[in-house]
Amino acid sequence: MEQQEDRFTDPAYRAAVIDLLGTLAYGELSAFIRLSTDADLAPTLAAKAAVAGLAATEYAHFDRLRARLVEIGADPEQAMAPFVEALDAFHERTKPSSWLEGLVKFYVGDGIASDFYREITAYVDPGTRDLVLGTLEADKRASYVLHEVRQAISEDPIKGSRLALWARRLVGEALSQGQRVAADRDSFSTLLSGTGELPGMGLAGIVSMFSRITEQHTKRMAEMGLSA
Incomplete structure (x- = not known):
């Protein structure tokens, strides 16, 4: 445990975490708010x-993350705050118009984000x-x-075609958001690309990462019965 906490003496590492x-x-707080609203549909x-149960799970995850931030001395x-604009913009551009669109958005968006964090x-x-x-456990x-x-x-098979189009739009928006977040924050970029004594996946690794995330999305689409 002591060795684990010693890494936080590195300012670059601490900022990245x-x-x-x-x-x-x-993301978890936004999911809670979004799902609470989607329950009306x-x-x-x-x-x-x-859906209320799903929202409660998201809030519980948020609470654990908030507690850990306090534990390591962060507000x-x-x-x-640095991620509010990008995430809010994503949700503004991808408002579901139906109950099913809301479910697909939750599944696709949550899945891509989870792959990124993993x-x-x-x-x-x-x-x-x-x-x-x-916080990424999502079996239920x-x-x-x-x-x-x-x-x-x-x-109603026609719904499948419409939801497939919707999901393709979502994945494009979600990947753009992820790339923007990774590029806009120096500390986050450091964690991904590595610098000095702080290891990372390198620029080539980042490209491969987004390729793997896209492949996982295709698999999730198939699981839903939608074409990617």
Whole structure:
């Protein structure tokens, strides 16, 4: 544990981890707010309850990330602030017009973000890695969304084509957002590309990372019964 905390004496590393936890924390808080709103679009009380449960999980993740930021001496609001504009702009450009679009957005957006953060955890200390990976557990969330989307498509195949177009738009927006966040923050870029004694994946590795994220998205589309 002592060795793990020693890494935080490196200002560049500490700043990178604060950025990582800050962007993830705001993503979880945004997901909570978005899902709480999307629950109003749910067609049944059971569906409303299910989405409310998803929202509660997102808030619990946010709370854990906020606590860790405080623990390492960072102000959670300041840590999240640099990422508010980019994430809010993404959500503004991708407002769902229906219950199913909201579910697909949650599944696609959450999946891409999770893949991005999982890649980054290879370059952080064990405690930070465990915390981040713990907030990305999505088995129950994925199962619920897959069930609802597959059932809707089986009942009306035309919805599948429309949702596939919607998902393609989402992935383009999400990848652009991820690249923008990675490029705009020096500390985040350092964690990814590496510099000096701080290892990273390098520029070629970053390109490969986004390629892997795109491949994972294609697999998730297939799981939903949508063409990528």
